[in-house]
Amino acid sequence: MKRIAVIGTIYKYLSHVQHMADRFLVGYPHQGAWHRPDMKIVSLYIDQKPAGDQSQERAKEFGFSVYPTIAEALRCGGDKLAVDAVLIIAEHGDYPRNEKGQVLYPRYEFFKQCADVFAKDGRSVPVYNDKHLSWSFEKAKWMVDEARRQKFPLLAGSSLPVTWRLPDLELPLGCNIEEALMVGNGGSDPMDYHALEAMQCMIERRKGGETGVRAVQMIVGDAVWKAGEEGRWSKDLLVSALSRSDTPMGLTVEDGRTQDLVGTGQLPKLVKDPAAYFIEHNDGLKTTLLMLNGAIRDFNFAARLKGSGIQSCQFFLSPVPNVTYSACLVSKIEEMFASGKAPYPAERTLIVSGMLESCLTSKVQGSKRLETPQLNVKYQAPKTSQHART
Amino acid sequence: MRVESKISRRDLLAGVAAVPLLSNAQTRPARPKIAAITTTYFKYSHAQHIVDRFLEGYGWNGTHHYPAMDLVSLFVDQVNDRDWSRDRARRFPTMKVYPTIAEALTLGGSKLAVDGIVVVGEHGKYPRTEKGQTKYPRYEFFQEIFKVFRASGRSVPVFNDKHLSWNWPWAKEIYDTAREMGFAFMAGSSLPVTWRTPSLEMPAGARVSEAMCVCYGGVDSYDFHGLETLQCMVERRKGGETGVRWLQAYRGDNFWKAYKEGVWPKDLVEAALCRSHTLTPARDGFNNILPTMEDMQRLVKNPVAYRYEHVDGLKSTMLLMSGLVKDFNFSARLDKGLFSTQMYLPMPDGRTTLANFFSPLVNGMEQMFLTGKPTYPVERTLLTTGLTSSGVDSLFDGQERLETPHLAIKYQPTRESTFWRT
Numbered sequence: 126m127k128r129i130a131v132i133g134t135i136y137k138y139l140s141h142v143q144h145m146a147d148r149f150l151v152g153y154p155h156q157g158a159w160h161r162p163d164m165k166i167v168s169l170y171i172d173q174k175p176a177g178d179q180s181q182e183r184a185k186e187f188g189f190s191v192y193p194t195i196a197e198a199l200r201c202g203g204d205k206l207a208v209d210a211v212l213i214i215a216e217h218g219d220y221p222r223n224e225k226g227q228v229l230y231p232r233y234e235f236f237k238q239c240a241d242v243f244a245k246d247g248r249s250v251p252v253y254n255d256k257h258l259s260w261s262f263e264k265a266k267w268m269v270d271e272a273r274r275q276k277f278p279l280l281a282g283s284s285l286p287v288t289w290r291l292p293d294l295e296l297p298l299g300c301n302i303e304e305a306l307m308v309g310n311g312g313s314d315p316m317d318y319h320a321l322e323a324m325q326c327m328i329e330r331r332k333g334g335e336t337g338v339r340a341v342q343m344i345v346g347d348a349v350w351k352a353g354e355e356g357r358w359s360k361d362l363l364v365s366a367l368s369r370s371d372t373p374m375g376l377t378v379e380d381g382r383t384q385d386l387v388g389t390g391q392l393p394k395l396v397k398d399p400a401a402y403f404i405e406h407n408d409g410l411k412t413t414l415l416m417l418n419g420a421i422r423d424f425n426f427a428a429r430l431k432g433s434g435i436q437s438c439q440f441f442l443s444p445v446p447n448v449t450y451s452a453c454l455v456s457k458i459e460e461m462f463a464s465g466k467a468p469y470p471a472e473r474t475l476i477v478s479g480m481l482e483s484c485l486t487s488k489v490q491g492s493k494r495l496e497t498p499q500l501n502v503k504y505q506a507p508k509t510s511q512h513a514r515t
Numbered sequence: 516m517r518v519e520s521k522i523s524r525r526d527l528l529a530g531v532a533a534v535p536l537l538s539n540a541q542t543r544p545a546r547p548k549i550a551a552i553t554t555t556y557f558k559y560s561h562a563q564h565i566v567d568r569f570l571e572g573y574g575w576n577g578t579h580h581y582p583a584m585d586l587v588s589l590f591v592d593q594v595n596d597r598d599w600s601r602d603r604a605r606r607f608p609t610m611k612v613y614p615t616i617a618e619a620l621t622l623g624g625s626k627l628a629v630d631g632i633v634v635v636g637e638h639g640k641y642p643r644t645e646k647g648q649t650k651y652p653r654y655e656f657f658q659e660i661f662k663v664f665r666a667s668g669r670s671v672p673v674f675n676d677k678h679l680s681w682n683w684p685w686a687k688e689i690y691d692t693a694r695e696m697g698f699a700f701m702a703g704s705s706l707p708v709t710w711r712t713p714s715l716e717m718p719a720g721a722r723v724s725e726a727m728c729v730c731y732g733g734v735d736s737y738d739f740h741g742l743e744t745l746q747c748m749v750e751r752r753k754g755g756e757t758g759v760r761w762l763q764a765y766r767g768d769n770f771w772k773a774y775k776e777g778v779w780p781k782d783l784v785e786a787a788l789c790r791s792h793t794l795t796p797a798r799d800g801f802n803n804i805l806p807t808m809e810d811m812q813r814l815v816k817n818p819v820a821y822r823y824e825h826v827d828g829l830k831s832t833m834l835l836m837s838g839l840v841k842d843f844n845f846s847a848r849l850d851k852g853l854f855s856t857q858m859y860l861p862m863p864d865g866r867t868t869l870a871n872f873f874s875p876l877v878n879g880m881e882q883m884f885l886t887g888k889p890t891y892p893v894e895r896t897l898l899t900t901g902l903t904s905s906g907v908d909s910l911f912d913g914q915e916r917l918e919t920p921h922l923a924i925k926y927q928p929t930r931e932s933t934f935w936r937t
Contacts, residue, residue, distance in 0.1 A: 144802050151804050154789040157846065157855035159805045179800055291859075292936050293714035368574030371867035378868055380599050381558040383571045385579035422868075427577065437577040441712065441859075443792035444866050446802040514713045 127164035127462055130198045130208040132235050134218035136169070137177040141216040141255055144451050145458075149212075150187045153452040156515050162459050165189075167208060170198035172231065173218045195238040206246040210462040211239050214255040216315075223260070225485035227314045232256075233264035240271050249277035251465060253458045256283060257318050258471070262479035262499060269475045280458060280467040281474035283319045285424060285440045286326035287457055288450035289513045291369065294438035295330075298508060301431035302331040305412040306362035308370075308425045313416070314481060317402065320414050322477045323424055323440045328412060329473060329506040336407035338476060338500035343484040344492045349399035349415065358401060358413040361435060363387055365427035369439040372422035386420055395420040402484045403494075407501070453513045469511050472504035547584040547630035547884045550619045552656050554639035555593040556600035559863055561637040561676050562591070563599055564873040569633075570607050573874045576937050582881050586610055588629065590619040592652065593639045616659035627667035631884035632660060635676040646911040648681040648735040648904075657689045664696055672699035672887060674880040678739050678900035681907075683921070686900040690893065701880065701889045702896035704740045706843055707747030708879055708934050709872035710859040712790070716932045717748040722850040726831045727783035729791070730843040733835070734819060735907050741833040742821070742899040742906075744843045744858050749829060750895060750928040757826035758923035762902060763916040764909035765820040771812055779822055779832040782853070786846035790857040793841040806839065814838045821906040826923060833906075858934075875935040891933045894926035 129149060133142035146169075152161035169191045171180045184191045192198040201207035215230040222228050232254055243249035252272065258265035258281055272279035296302070305328050309320030329335045344352060353360055364387045367373070373384045375395045386392045393399075395417075402414040427437035443449045461467050479500045487495050549569060553562035569586035572579050589612045591600045604612045613619040622628040636653035643649055653675060664670040673693070679686035679702055693700040717723075726749045730741040750756045765773045773779070788794060788805070796802055797810035806814065819835040841862070846855035861867040879890040901922045909917050 138800050139802060147801060151801065153803060157786050157789050157853060159785060159789050289712040291710050364579055365577045368577055368579050370574070371861040371869050371871050373868055381563050382567045383573040383869060385572060388579060435577055446796060447792055447794055448802065449792045452803065
């Protein structure tokens with residue numbers, strides 16, 4: 126039975142550690158059955174223990190130990206690496222923000238300590254890193270490179286790429302994408318990251334795969350609407366993405382009506398602080414993320430494909446507390462822990478980490494367009510679909 | 516679609532030879548005129564969800580779709596201080612509110628003047644029967660509609676929201692009259708047509724021995740949705756629907772006793788629960804955990820089961836487990852193993868702001884109004900209407916097993932899937 130170390134920031138109800146690590150302890154719904162992983166959490170490191178901390182009670186009930194350092198957790202108190210897999214979940218908890226608004230979660234620091242133990246002990250094991258790799262692309266790149274140097278499988282990212290889609294849309298591998306647009310909501314930098322990664326898991330399937338990002342720009346406020354008028358983002362794609370939303374605000378909340386938020390001109394009235402993230406890929410593809418707080422509360426994607434027109438879907442974030450979408454993600458993590466192969470490339474999360482950081486840099490630099498030669502990240506999409514569809 | 520109904524065989528045989536009593540053989544107009552006959556029109560009432568989609572359009576196939584027809588007349592039985600129908604009439608001058616059903620159908624004239632009718636007899640204050648059924652006036656609405664059809668010498672397609680009536684003989688009479696008059700007729704719930712997570716269809720011609728729906732809500736209410744969830748799947752089995760032989764309802768202690776004794780298969784309940792997105796955590800501090808039997812007994816205060824056997828031997832079970840789930844989950848035992856999915860309702864109870872499961876329902880109506888042919892068989896809803904009524908009867912009659920010879924309703928499903936997948 127595979128032995129897992131969990132390295133997390135906080136372990137309290139509805140934190141990422143709780144809802145992901147718990148699935149290894151009590152099982153989770155998967156493909157119509159209650160799946161109990163044939164693996165065992167043997168050690169835990171928790172960086173902060175706020176009120177409501179569950180680390181000790183979980184350790185007691187499920188028979189594992191909480192260690193004061195990451196190295197000890199990985200070595201289970203001994204002198205050699207004593208686990209077969211590491212789950213790094215550095216989301217939630219009290220961490221400072223930088224001037225770009227990024228929360229400085231210690232993902233790189235956690236990962237580096239794991240990598241140091243691997244290097245010292247002469248053995249490495251699969252690592253999952255929850256969400257983006259780091260707030261810093263440079264650090265994120267080091268993480269992916271280090272995994273390659275030490276030859277251990279690395280999986281990272283959001284649950285959005287693996288959750289159910291409404292409808293169950295998968296773009297054909299090798300398709301010709303003319304433009305793509307994502308609509309999201311929520312704060313930066315957690316939710317814009319999710320939205321960018323959702324878009325990335327769709328567009329990486331285009332002809333030639335991902336070629337890297339050559340420039341980004343982030344604009345906010347009325348400039349976002351003006352950019353739409355000027356055709357910098359496609360209104361048709363926005364209409365299509367919003368047609369997938371189950372959460373239009375404004376008049377729908379008032380009297381229940383359906384709305385064409387674009388056609389009726391309601392959108393600018395509802396969104397006080399719009400933001401547009403423009404991404405220019407090396408192969409010429411231009412994609413846009415619109416964060417439309419106040420207009421909708423879900424995540425919707427649209428793309429124009431050569432030959433087949435506009436395709437769109439919602440990435441279904443199932444309700445709290447079950448957040449069953451995280452079961453979809455845990456099943457992918459488990460798959461990597463069991464097989465030693467990441468089901469999809471960490472480069473997806475690497476490039477998204479980088480485009481997000483650069484967009485936020487653009488924002489604090491007065492929405493300047495930034496060349497991003499460092500984001501020359503090339504990779505191919507997995508051949509088989511990875512989202513929940515069975 | 517082949518329709519065979521044992522109970523109405525005599526009527527059908529008569530009908531096959533005879534010319535329909537009323538002419539419905541007209542060319543379909545380019546933009547059909549639609550009348551909506553409703554009980555009440557408040558925010559998130561069924562009438563608001565349905566009629567608004569005709570007026571305001573709705574998200575469909577990746578765009579904001581406006582139906583190629585005009586909803587020109589509206590009848591609302593109960594108008595209260597939460598009413599939005601007057602606001603809609605003001606904002607959409609092409610739609611007029613009429614004080615009677617006859618006027619809504621004749622647009623104030625003397626003859627039927629619309630090309631399609633939507634009946635939404637759900638919500639509103641109506642008395643209850645001694646068995647707890649709400650006496651929504653669907654039958655009464657239909658009597659008014661039939662009067663206009665007869666007086667006009669013609670009939671038009673009709674969609675009826677939810678079951679045909681709380682009262683089986685009335686439901687049967689509505690169905691028989693519709694057949695006699697020969698108009699295209701559709702009815703039912705959103706459950707058969709909404710999204711599924713995952714997006715799976717029961718394979719056509721599947722061999723199914725047991726089917727299960729684990730859902731929530733009350734009797735003569737969401738039980739109907741649970742039954743429609745089951746029926747839209749099992750009707751695709753080998754041979755199609757054969758009708759139902761008997762039904763037995765269970766509630767309270769009887770329910771738990773039956774559950775523990777294995778009256779319905781426990782593995783199918785678990786398979787259905789594993790499709791839920793709203794499983795109440797059975798333990799504090801856990802967000803998603805499989806409940807034990809004891810947990811379920813603690814969480815579910817008023818469980819209800821309807822278990823029934825189809826004429827071909829298939830057994831189906833519908834469990835109302837309020838307190839445990841807030842969604843509709845289906846599972847079945849096929850000869851190739853277990854099959855399960857969830858019929859996903861984006862419910863505006865805080866999770867969403869729009870009940871978009873009404874979109875595929877309205878789209879199904881639109882197709883009928885444009886083609887003059889029902890998008891899926893009304894016999895499905897005739898059967899689930901009868902099952903709902905028998906479920907209520909069994910609960911009222913000491914939870915006895917009731918023979919249901921009147922539900923020997925045979926029909927075939929549509930060849931193509933009609934649930935939301937685009």
